[in-house]
Amino acid sequence: MQWSGFLQVSSKFACLGQRTTHCSTLFTRGLCGRLPPRHVAGSVLGAQSFHCSVQRLKKRPEAESPPRELDLVRYDMRDLKKAPKPALYLGLSGLIPFVSAPLLMAVTELYLPEVAFAQVAYGASIVSFLGGVRWGFALPAGSPAKPDWLNLANSVVPSLIAWTALLFCHDITQSAVLVIMGLGIALHYDLSLLPTYPSWFKALRTILTVVAFFSLIGTVVIKQYYPEKKYFTDK
DSSP: OOOOOOOOOOOOOOOOSSOEEEEEEEEEEOOOSOOOHHHHTTOOOEEEEEEEEEEOOOOOOOOOOOOOOOOSSOOOGGGGGGSOHHHHHHHHHTTHHHHHHHHHHHHHTOBOHHHHHHHHHHHHHHHHHHHHHHHHHHSSTTOSSOSSHHHHHHHHHHHHHHHHHHHTTTOHHHHHHHHHHHHHHHHHIIIIISSOOOHHHHHHHHHHHHHHHHHHHHHHHHHHHSOBOOTTTOO
């Protein structure tokens, strides 16, 4: 008996864009002649083909996070830079009557009821103005705030609080507390309860309300610790 074998090996390497390597090996084993019966079970007739591929995984770029959307409560102080210049300058200059009253009384070390009443009256007018802003914001056709009972009724509340504060003009402490309540309620409406204003306006409103709040608190504290002097009645 004669044995003859034939071995053929072929290898192919290709780079197809994704750096994929294909290796194919073909083994063919032939047999000429007869095989003894004891070798029939161990003989291989035909061919086997093996295919393997190795792909180098590429690092996928991280998906960009969607832009952060501000909800009704959150606001970004950095958006204050986007505020229109007239709104920014007029809003900050509106703090002068709030800050100047306790500053003047602290420098003179006297409680001046006329100056304190002027500050509280100015604060009441600002509270009423904030209610009017909400009313005007709800009227345009494309506004996110609809002219419904919720928006229009809540826009009247600050005006009623301001009017009540002026009724207690004989007691500046009560008037100042009512003005502080009106400022806080108006800020709560604008930030969380009612349809929101632009982000820059909410940031500006927060700063103005905080400064006005501490200015009124300063007037109440000065009344408790400094002697009172009335310039228009005392001689």
